[in-house]
Amino acid sequence: MFETLDRRNTRSAKWQMAIETVGHDQVLAFSVADSDYETAPCVKAALKKRLDHGAYGYTLADDTYKTAVLTWFERRYGWTTVKENVLVTSKVLTALSIVIESLTDDKDAVVIQTPVYHVFYPLVKQQRRKLVENPLLENDGRYRIDFKQLEACFAAGVKMLVFCSPHNPVGRVWREDELLQLIHLCKHYGVWLVSDEIHADLILPPHRFLSVGQYQALYDRLIVVQSAGKTFNLAGLQTANLIVFDKTARTRIKQRLARYFLQGSNLFGIEAVIAAYTAGDVWVDAQNRHVDAQAKKLETWLDKYYPTVKMTPLEGTYLAWLNVSALDQDGTQFEQACHDAGVVVSAGKPFSQHYTNWMRLNLACSSEQLDEGLKRLGQAFNELMKL
Numbered sequence: 520m521f522e523t524l525d526r527r528n529t530r531s532a533k534w535q536m537a538i539e540t541v542g543h544d545q546v547l548a549f550s551v552a553d554s555d556y557e558t559a560p561c562v563k564a565a566l567k568k569r570l571d572h573g574a575y576g577y578t579l580a581d582d583t584y585k586t587a588v589l590t591w592f593e594r595r596y597g598w599t600t601v602k603e604n605v606l607v608t609s610k611v612l613t614a615l616s617i618v619i620e621s622l623t624d625d626k627d628a629v630v631i632q633t634p635v636y637h638v639f640y641p642l643v644k645q646q647r648r649k650l651v652e653n654p655l656l657e658n659d660g661r662y663r664i665d666f667k668q669l670e671a672c673f674a675a676g677v678k679m680l681v682f683c684s685p686h687n688p689v690g691r692v693w694r695e696d697e698l699l700q701l702i703h704l705c706k707h708y709g710v711w712l713v714s715d716e717i718h719a720d721l722i723l724p725p726h727r728f729l730s731v732g733q734y735q736a737l738y739d740r741l742i743v744v745q746s747a748g749k750t751f752n753l754a755g756l757q758t759a760n761l762i763v764f765d766k767t768a769r770t771r772i773k774q775r776l777a778r779y780f781l782q783g784s785n786l787f788g789i790e791a792v793i794a795a796y797t798a799g800d801v802w803v804d805a806q807n808r809h810v811d812a813q814a815k816k817l818e819t820w821l822d823k824y825y826p827t828v829k830m831t832p833l834e835g836t837y838l839a840w841l842n843v844s845a846l847d848q849d850g851t852q853f854e855q856a857c858h859d860a861g862v863v864v865s866a867g868k869p870f871s872q873h874y875t876n877w878m879r880l881n882l883a884c885s886s887e888q889l890d891e892g893l894k895r896l897g898q899a900f901n902e903l904m905k906l
């Protein structure tokens with residue numbers, strides 16, 4: 520499990536972009552958030568079986584599918600809901616886009632908490648909504664929500680918060696007291712709380728993931744958007760779920776999905792999710808142990824060789840978040856130094872304009888791949904220290 524997989528020549532977006540960026544195929548990619556090892560054996564077996572059938576026609580996300588999703592929520596997160604609240608579409612980004620379009624109007628303000636998954640910026644702007652940033656508070660690489668500023672945004676008329684839970688790229692798994700404070704604040708101002716929970720299963724000990732969905736009794740303007748894409752390396756199969764508790768909102772979102780013929784997903788995505796959510800528990804637990812070991816390896820390596828590079832404590836996701844300002848104060852050199860050393864990481868700037876000298880490193884690879892990556896990253900860091 521979690522062994523090196525050569526993804527070159529497979530049309531992998533991460534690897535193809537890395538090869539094009541540095542100009543050769545010996546590069547190692549630690550950028551885009553998907554995994555460089557095989558999915559769970561139960562998923563691969565289910566896909567193979569379905570592939571062998573030979574007919575790949577229109578396919579329903581039926582009751583079996585929805586039961587698999589809801590029983591996963593129950594087993595893994597300790598809450599569940601009724602099937603009627605579950606809507607199925609292709610990507611999490613499609614779902615978020617449709618939610619914004621359905622529940623807010625042109626020029627309405629939508630808030631995001633930065634630094635955040637970079638696509639949240641165009642997600643809001645492309646719908647012609649006003650993008651409002653509520654930067655997370657950072658202290659020595661540890662992040663928390665700026666509730667005071669968030670309340671000021673709400674008081675100024677923000678209609679929706681697109682929340683990232685766990686938070687990409689800072690790796691926070693939000694605690695119950697934080698979620699409750701957030702929900703109470705949203706309720707007080709009638710703000711829609713849309714929770715992107717795509718990283719929900721990638722949780723490192725001793726942290727515990729809590730979905731905002733479990734607080735539906737407190738406030739019904741909560742929407743959960745999630746998928747098995749990150750957990751089981753299924754992003755290419757494009758299958759995502761929306762959990763919508765409010766009936767009027769659900770009707771509006773359903774109508775919007777129908778307008779663009781986006782209701783439902785695809786055959787292989789549906790089969791993969793059923794298998795993953797029915798029999799993938801043991802594999803996911805093992806993956807979390809693997810990611811934890813990868814994070815510890817990186818932390819130990821930094822402490823030993825580059826103690827001025829600070830890593831944010833990783834609570835969830837498989838994405839490490841590093842402050843490289845000690846090596847590259849204005850953040851103009853480290854990407855090139857990495858490329859020269861044959862390694863591609865994600866630069867901090869797309870996550871927030873204030874994070875130019877930070878970088879994100881994807882740990883979802885084999886331990887050997889990380890070893891080689893660290894060797895190359897070391898070369899890049901040494902070059903930066905000479906400048």
Ligand SMILES: Cc1ncc(COP(=O)(O)O)c(C=O)c1O
Pocket residue numbers: 552609610611612613636683687715717746748754759
């Ligand atoms: C927080 C977050 N949301 C959404 C996505 C994209 O999901 P999808 O490919 O299902 O649109 C990502 C991918 O990195 C992500 O990190």
